[in-house]
Amino acid sequence: MNIIFGPVNSRRFGKSLGIDLSPSKKQCNFDCLYCELAPAKTMDSYEDVVSIQEIMHALNSTLGEHQDIDALTVTANGEPTLYPHLSELMDEINEVKGSIKTLILSNAANIHEPKIQEALQKFDTVKLSLDCATGRCLKRLDRAHTGIDVEEIKAGMLSFKEKFSKPLIIEILIVKGVNDGDDEIKALNEYLLTLKPTRIDIGTIDRPPAYYVEPLAYEDLRDISLKFDSSLPVYIASRKTVTGEPSSYSDDDIIETIKKRPLTLDDVEVLFDDESKERLKRLVTEKVIETENCAGYDFFVHN
DSSP states (O other): OOOEEEEEEETTTEEEEEEESOOSSOBOSOOOTTOSSOOOOOOSSOSSOOOHHHHHHHHHHHHHHOTTOOEEEEEOSBOGGGSTTHHHHHHHHHHHOTTOEEEEEEOOTTTTSHHHHHHHTTSSEEEEEOOOSSHHHIIIIIOOOTTOOHHHHHHHHHHHHHHOOSOEEEEEEEOTTTSOSHHHHHHHHHHHHHHOOSEEEEEEOOSOOSSSOOOOOHHHHHHHHTTSOTTSOEEEOOOTTOOSOOBOOOHHHHHHHHHHSOEEHHHHHHHBOHHHHHHHHHHHHTTSEEEEEETTEEEEEEO
16 A cells, blocks of 8 residues: 655656555545546545554655655545545644645545635645536536535635635646537636636646546647636646647747747747747847746746
């Protein structure tokens, strides 16, 4: 039973260890079409619970072997907020972590519950999934457990955001033909303008999914990103499906593109040919374009 996994190197968080709160089997209140784990019956509580003592023993042992860890990511084979002792566990972790940053990856299904919000307050960064802004989409794509309501999720995120002053990242995974339509993107955009998260990651399937669903190409993700309001800090998280050749951008093209949607260095690598990259460097030197860090990523923005 591997409770701790890694370390892995992350550009955003440095050298990171993962903590799996459900190492023995999938325990989740969603059964997402795109999940990399095998299909499983949804649940609203863990059946197999690892003790805090077991988790802390494994963590302390691993930290003893790796003394240069920058981040601890709390996750699960399923949903980590279903772990019944999450708040108490975080008290223990915060006692020993020192300067190490903590991050949790959650589907946000229980974000409206006060005890979950209390536990999440104890993390340095919280990343929540929001694939759908409508109930019909949530039922089809995330296949949520009975009683989970998307409006309750959205209201819970808003109330949590009011209390949480640290980075709040929203992750949207786009599946071809499911949540890539204009109506769903419009609903997400309207809600996110109200939520105002620190960063929004949009991506697509990049691992074998539990069910037969298809990913989007990078170009399609880019088109979807442009449908969000330009004030929203959208980052395209997946680039494994890039098919097109880099293009030539004039100074005006670069400026207008960045006005519509700030670009990351990864975006530039995908979109710009070598001459266009040199033009961008010059525009940065001339302070027409500047860089702005947003929750671990540098964005090129219009000055």
